[in-house]
Each structure stands twice: as C-alpha cells, then as structure tokens.
Amino acid sequence: MQDIYSRHGVDADAAQLRMKKLMAEEGLPYGNRTHTYNSRLAQELGAWVATLEGFDDFHDAVFRAYFVDARNISDENVLIDVANSVGLPEAETRKVLSERLFKDAVDADWAKSHEYGVTGVPTYISQGYGVVGAQSFENLAQFLDKIGASRN
Numbered sequence: 001m002q003d004i005y006s007r008h009g010v011d012a013d014a015a016q017l018r019m020k021k022l023m024a025e026e027g028l029p030y031g032n033r034t035h036t037y038n039s040r041l042a043q044e045l046g047a048w049v050a051t052l053e054g055f056d057d058f059h060d061a062v063f064r065a066y067f068v069d070a071r072n073i074s075d076e077n078v079l080i081d082v083a084n085s086v087g088l089p090e091a092e093t094r095k096v097l098s099e100r101l102f103k104d105a106v107d108a109d110w111a112k113s114h115e116y117g118v119t120g121v122p123t124y125i126s127q128g129y130g131v132v133g134a135q136s137f138e139n140l141a142q143f144l145d146k147i148g149a150s151r152n
Contacts, residue, residue, distance in 0.1 A: 016032070016033065018134075019134060022134050022135075022136055023067075025136065025137070026137060029064065029067075029068045030067055030068060031067060031068040031069060031070050032070065033066075033067065033070050034070060035070065035072070037066070037072045037073050037074040037075075038074040039066070039073055039074070040074070040106070041073070041074060041076065041079055041097060042062050042066075042073040042074075042079060043106045043109075044096070044097070044100060044101075044102040044103055044105075044106050045058075045079055045083065045093065045096060045097060045102070046058065046059065046062065047102035047105045047106055047109075048096045048101065048102045049083075049088065052088075057086040057087075058082070058083065058086050058088065061082045061083075061085050061086050062079075062082055065078065065082050076094075076097050076098075079093070079097060080093055080094060080097070116130075118132070119132060120132045120133050121133075122134070124140070124143060126147045126149075127147045127148075129143060129146050129147055131143045
C-alpha cells in the first residue's frame, strides 16, 4: 500500500491513522489494511445484488471483508464466501462472476463517473457540489446542508 500512496505524495501511515479515527468517530470497525485490492468484481457482484433483496447485508459484508478483515475482494472465492455469508445462492453468484453478467452495468457507472470527474471513492455529487473520499459526519452534514437536503 505504501507504493500506491507514495506515488500520490500521501503518507500511508498517516492515511491509515486518519481512516481509523474517522471510523472510530462513527462507531464503525476498521482493521489494519496492508494491501489495496481491485474491487471491480465486487462491484459487478454488487450490481447484481442491487437487483435483489438483501443488498445492504451484502454491502456490509464486503465492507467488513475489505476494511476490517483485510480480505482480497478481487478473489472470486472470497466474494463467493462473502455472498454465502449473507445467504446469496452460490450457483447464481458463481455464474454472475464467471460470466461477468454485470460488467456492462459497471462499465456504464464508471463512464458516468469519468464524465463527472470522479477521482476517488466514495464520491457524493449533487447540484454542482461534490465531496470526495472518506469524510467526517460533520463534512457530510455540511454537504447536505449546502445542497438543501432535508434532515430526518
């Protein structure tokens, strides 16, 4: 991970500490990540799961696998294990991954992101305003206030 961060002039240890602090402030678990994995297959699987009930459970399970347990979410077997953990049918999960059934949907999402100038995740864009990267609750609240979103 140090290589990736250093290419962008970012101190990996400082970034790790910042994330741990942000996560702790929100009561979210966060492990000691030593690697960054390509999330493309996880995104494709997530696009499929979004068409089903239980998407939040899958999303939470992938989050935990990557950010807490430091699992390689570019590995199909890891994704199948995560999908199994939330009760998704294994045969369908394998088919979605092996046949890349949601590749075009993710390609379309990426194309739209490039049009908007997205450079990192998460990114929130609305009404000409945007916030990039992991943010504190206060920063997200300011963003929502700026765009006139109602609070519940």
